[in-house]
Amino acid sequence: MTLKQLEAFYWAATCKNFAIAANRLNISVSSLSKRIGELESAIGADLFSRTARSAALTALGEQLVPHAKDLLRNADQFMQQASDNLAYSGRCRFGAGELTALTWMPQLIDAIQQAHPNLLVEPFVGVGELVERGLEDGELDFAVIAGPSSRASIASSLIGSADFEWVATARAVPDPAALTPADLPGQTLITLPQSSGAIRMLDDWLTAQHVSPGRNLCCNSWGGIAGLLRQGLGLGFLPRAWAQILIARGDLLPLPGFPPLRPLPYTFQWRRDDTRPLLKTLRTLAQDALDFHAPTGLA
Numbered sequence: 001m002t003l004k005q006l007e008a009f010y011w012a013a014t015c016k017n018f019a020i021a022a023n024r025l026n027i028s029v030s031s032l033s034k035r036i037g038e039l040e041s042a043i044g045a046d047l048f049s050r051t052a053r054s055a056a057l058t059a060l061g062e063q064l065v066p067h068a069k070d071l072l073r074n075a076d077q078f079m080q081q082a083s084d085n086l087a088y089s090g091r092c093r094f095g096a097g098e099l100t101a102l103t104w105m106p107q108l109i110d111a112i113q114q115a116h117p118n119l120l121v122e123p124f125v126g127v128g129e130l131v132e133r134g135l136e137d138g139e140l141d142f143a144v145i146a147g148p149s150s151r152a153s154i155a156s157s158l159i160g161s162a163d164f165e166w167v168a169t170a171r172a173v174p175d176p177a178a179l180t181p182a183d184l185p186g187q188t189l190i191t192l193p194q195s196s197g198a199i200r201m202l203d204d205w206l207t208a209q210h211v212s213p214g215r216n217l218c219c220n221s222w223g224g225i226a227g228l229l230r231q232g233l234g235l236g237f238l239p240r241a242w243a244q245i246l247i248a249r250g251d252l253l254p255l256p257g258f259p260p261l262r263p264l265p266y267t268f269q270w271r272r273d274d275t276r277p278l279l280k281t282l283r284t285l286a287q288d289a290l291d292f293h294a295p296t297g298l299a
Contacts, residue, residue, distance in 0.1 A: 001042050003075055008035035009047055010068040013057055014273065015138030024138055026091040073275040088278050089118035095131035095143035096123055097197070098222050099162060099239060099292065100266070108144075108289040115285065127220055129195040135269060142279055144286055146197025147267030155272045157283055160290040161263035164201075165243035166255040171232030173255070179235075180257040181209040188234030189213035193220050201264045202237075209259070237261060241293045266290065 011021040012032060022032040040047050047061035057065070092112070096105050101123070109121050124134065128145045135143045136153050148156035173179050173187070192198050206212060217234050219225050222242070229236050230251050238246070246252040268283040 001039060002035075003072070005035045005039040005042070006068050006071055008032050009039055009061075010065065010072055011138060012036060012048070012055070013061060013065050013068075018055060020138045023091075023093075024141070069273055076275045076277055088116045088281075091120045091122065092141050092278070092282070093122040093124060093139065094282075095134055095140045095145065096125055097128060097131065097145045098125055100144050101125040102222065103239075103241075103293075104289050104291045105144075107291070108286055111285045111289050112282065115281070127193070127195045128197040132269070135271060138271070141270070141274070142282060143269040144266060144290075145269065146200075146264050147269060148265070149267070149269050153272055154269050156267040156269045158265055159268050159283070159287040160292075161265050162292040163240040163263050164198075164237040164261045165240045166235065166237050166258040166261075167229060167243050167247065167252040168235035168255060169230065169232040169252060172229075172234055173253075176253040176255050178257065179255055181211050181259070184209075184211045185214045187213055188215045188217050190217045190219065190225055190228045190234040190236035192222075192225070193218045196220070198264055201261055205259070205261050239292055 007025060008021070008027075011024055012018055015021040015024060018029050018032055022029045025032065036047060045060050046058050047064065048055040049058050105123060105125075109123065112119060112121050124131070124140060126134075128147075131140070131143045131145050132149055132151060132154060134140045136151055144159070146162075148158070168176055168179075170176065191202060215234075217228065219228060222239065225236060226238055226242060226246065228234065229238065230246065235255065237243070238252075243252065243254070247254055268286050270279050270283075
């Protein structure tokens with residue numbers, strides 16, 4: 001029995017399918033199946049019940065998953081103790097929200113590549129719910145999104161926050177300086193969809209103000225929201241750095257009568273059963289790189 005065989009078994013058992021598990025380990029599906037087969041031969045029993053289209057854990061396989069997890073965690077801890085300056089190689093896929101992608105994600109990737117030049121980094125950008133699902137299914141190694149996660153299988157560590165500012169145009173709001181939350185029922189609110197982490201922040205604000213908008217215009221892109229706001233199709237909020245640029249250009253106006261939104265926390269997220277020392281290193285790099293005041297999308 002080898003650690004590679006244990007890795008193949010564990011990730012095949014806990015990822016959505018064999019293809020995702022193989023991708024995570026940076027090997028082919030056939031190599032993954034070969035390692036599992038070798039492990040099954042070594043213990044003299046099947047760990048998966050295979051059909052033409054799928055593979056399900058046998059009763060023995062279910063029983064051995066937590067033991068494999070413990071063995072792999074111990075191996076990870078051994079490697080961490082052996083070298084705190086370990087250079088990593090292989091493939092690392094992470095998820096990020098659009099706001100991160102349009103601000104500090106390039107700096108994060110640069111920092112990772114500087115620290116670990118042999119590590120192939122592949123970002124995936126999507127709304128928080130989609131990113132969390134990919135992380136839970138094993139498609140992603142880690143994620144940086146608004147959080148914390150509500151999923152029991154995902155751990156979250158706070159690394160920073162983003163600030164936002166209420167804005168509109170004179171077309172949407174003839175007298176922006178006089179507008180108050182009490183006027184919101186007569187307005188169109190341009191915002192992200194319910195699957196976005198920013199909605200939690202907005203819901204808290206609406207509850208505190210005891211108001212609801214007259215109409216919602218949802219868009220799943222911050223760039224799209226900025227365009228809709230500039231067109232005067234409603235009022236809304238943007239990341240503060242973006243808002244200040246567009247206000248300085250004369251494209252948007254602030255809404256001083258609207259109380260500020262609370263900062264939106266951003267977290268580094270990973271699967272609780274993933275104990276690789278690599279993740280601690282990447283979490284530190286993400287915390288150091290975080291900077292939502294670098295709006296590359298509007299520079």
